[in-house]
Amino acid sequence: MDILNDLTKWTTTKTGQIIVGVSVLGLGLSTFGYGMGLENMLGGKVGMAMGAVGVLIGASTLLEQF
Numbered sequence: 001m002d003i004l005n006d007l008t009k010w011t012t013t014k015t016g017q018i019i020v021g022v023s024v025l026g027l028g029l030s031t032f033g034y035g036m037g038l039e040n041m042l043g044g045k046v047g048m049a050m051g052a053v054g055v056l057i058g059a060s061t062l063l064e065q066f
Contacts, residue, residue: 014065021061028054
């Protein structure tokens with residue numbers, strides 16, 4: 001368990017939170033669902049929902065840091 005803590009503790013720093021926020025925002029903006037082959041599921045709504053959630057969470061994480 002210590003190995004996992006050592007690998008992920010950088011995400012608790014301000015710089016780590018910014019990196020995570022930018023990464024999630026980037027995935028959301030590129031409509032994450034398309035890369036997973038979900039673009040046609042339920043008329044494309046699953047991929048769009050995943051993209052919207054990524055943008056929302058990424059932006060919220062970044063706004064929290066500034």
